[in-house]
Amino acid sequence: MTGPLRLGVVGLGAISPYYLAAAERLPEWRLTAVCDTRDQVLEQFPGPVARFSDHRTLLDRARPDALVVAVPNDVHLPLCRDALAAGVAVCVEKPLALTAAEGSALVDLARRYEVPLMTAFHRRYNEAVRALARRTTGREIRSVRVRYLERIEEHLGGEDWYLDPARCGGGCVADNGPNALDLVRLLLGELAVTGCEIHRDGSGVDRQAVIRLRGRTGTTASVELDWSYPGERKDIEVELGSGEALHADILAGHTGFKASLWHEYEAILTEFASLVRNGGAPAGPGAHGGLAALELVEAAYRCARPALDTTAADADR
Secondary structure, X not given: OOOOXXXXXXXXXXXXXXXXXXXXXXXXXXXXXXXXXXXXXXXXXXXXXXXXXXXXXXXXXXXXXXXEEOOOHHHHHHHHHHHHHOOOEEEEEOOOOOOHHHHHHHHHHHHHHOOOEEEEOHHHHOHHHHHHHHHHOOOOEEEEEEEEEEEHHHOOOOOHHHHOHHHHOOOHHHHOHHXXXXXXXXXXXXXXXXXXXXXXXXXXXXXXXXXXXXXXXXXXXXXXXXXEEEEEEEXXXXXXXXXXXXXXXXXXXXXXXXXXXXXXXXXXXHHHHHHHHHOOOOOHHHOOHHHHHHHHHHHHHHHXXXXXXXXXXXXXX
């Protein structure tokens, strides 16, 4: 396969600008088609690319080499399924699907059709995270702590489905959990959930959670999630067997709102291009990480003690 790869993007919401900017900067890609169910969004999209309101029509007429799926969580399954069945490589926003069963079905389809399927865990491509991973390679890790804290209302970008448990899959555990859990997997490999506490608001949306985990060698880890945090904090703390403490501030050096995402999504599309050209699947700790993250999310929900409803005032603290 020579020349730029033909890319289709389905879903022109809050995350799509990062994919679109990365595709424009990278010589490996040529954006050929976009898709959204909202007519006004399609009409306002700039540039000479094909526009579609149905992803099946895009797949049939535009015939992309690869598809970015950046739509609400509850429609990941049908979109990815149709693309894989058409032989089109897929890069899907986390979570891979709404449930582990759905995710497993997509992984099986990708294997059957021998088509790359990649879940976009953008935080593992963060420059501070990568530097931390390099510093821990080959060293004994005693514990890992990941904090993923934000006020979700500031990050919706007009997409209220995040606050609908049926569409999101829950709340902070279902949506931010996969990114945070993937960071622990990046450092420790396979994990087991050993405990979880979740606090939900009156609408059933989990607003805060603490997930406790253990790695294969007994290393302990915790993931702290908060959708009611005043501001934004996303970082990793690692304690080595030697007692040395390491820290990665995911947002450091990126002063603008969501500014860190630009370089992360460029790295995602760089790796995705390599997968598409080689006809492969993600390797190493990230291999089928989308499914592993879904399984950890479901394990967290299962082991959580009975939900503690919070008042609106608590949720907005």
